[in-house]
Amino acid sequence: MPLWERVFTQIWHQGTLYPATYVALPVWCEVVIKSPDRNHAPLLERIGLIEQSRGRQEKELALVVGQDMVRAYEAALQRLLPVLPEQIKRQEDATPGGLSTIRNLLGLQAFALGKRWAGMLLSRQVEPWIDLESGEPSVALIDAAMMLERDDLPEAIRAGRRKQ
Numbered sequence: 001m002p003l004w005e006r007v008f009t010q011i012w013h014q015g016t017l018y019p020a021t022y023v024a025l026p027v028w029c030e031v032v033i034k035s036p037d038r039n040h041a042p043l044l045e046r047i048g049l050i051e052q053s054r055g056r057q058e059k060e061l062a063l064v065v066g067q068d069m070v071r072a073y074e075a076a077l078q079r080l081l082p083v084l085p086e087q088i089k090r091q092e093d094a095t096p097g098g099l100s101t102i103r104n105l106l107g108l109q110a111f112a113l114g115k116r117w118a119g120m121l122l123s124r125q126v127e128p129w130i131d132l133e134s135g136e137p138s139v140a141l142i143d144a145a146m147m148l149e150r151d152d153l154p155e156a157i158r159a160g161r162r163k164q
Contacts, residue, residue: 004028008046015053022065025050026076036083039090041101044080048108048123051077055116077112084109120144 004024011021028047032040054061062070088105092098107123110116121144137145 002043004031004043004046012046012050012053015056017050017053017057017061019061019065021050021054022061022069022073026072029076029080032087033079033083036086040087041091041105044084044087044108045101045104047077047080048104048111048119051108051111051116051119052123055120081109081112084112117144 007024011018011024025047028043032043058070084105088102088109091101091105093102104123107119107121109119110122111119121141
């Protein structure tokens with residue numbers, strides 16, 4: 001088991017983050033950046049899981065780790081942007097697992113760009129965002145909105161769907 005996998009269990013558990021997450025993630029980003037020729041999909045998917053969870057806990061953790069650490073964390077995510085397209089290209093897109101990995105890496109790219117809503121939807125998409133029969137938001141969409149503490153976006157998406 002790679003060292004980063006052992007560390008991962010200490011800084012993320014069932015969606016709970018810890019202050020050490022803000023220390024580990026920039027190091028992991030540097031590993032990916034410094035070895036772009038390797039397939040880092042498993043590590044990048046874990047970083048995406050952390051990002052999915054961070055929205056709910058960001059305020060509390062920022063008070064513990066401080067704004068400098070939060071800025072360093074976010075800067076590390078942004079430094080992944082140049083290497084993510086090549087990492088996405090390395091994935092197999094003809095299998096369900098490969099497609100899931102690609103979707104998760106695209107979600108991570110959205111998170112790194114500061115597009116948390118898009119990151120949540122891309123990373124968690126297992127069903128349509130809108131129920132095609134009723135036009136109502138799907139459970140996945142409502143769940144993502146709750147994790148982001150947003151209640152406006154499902155309605156905005158539903159309204160946009162009706163305009164088509």
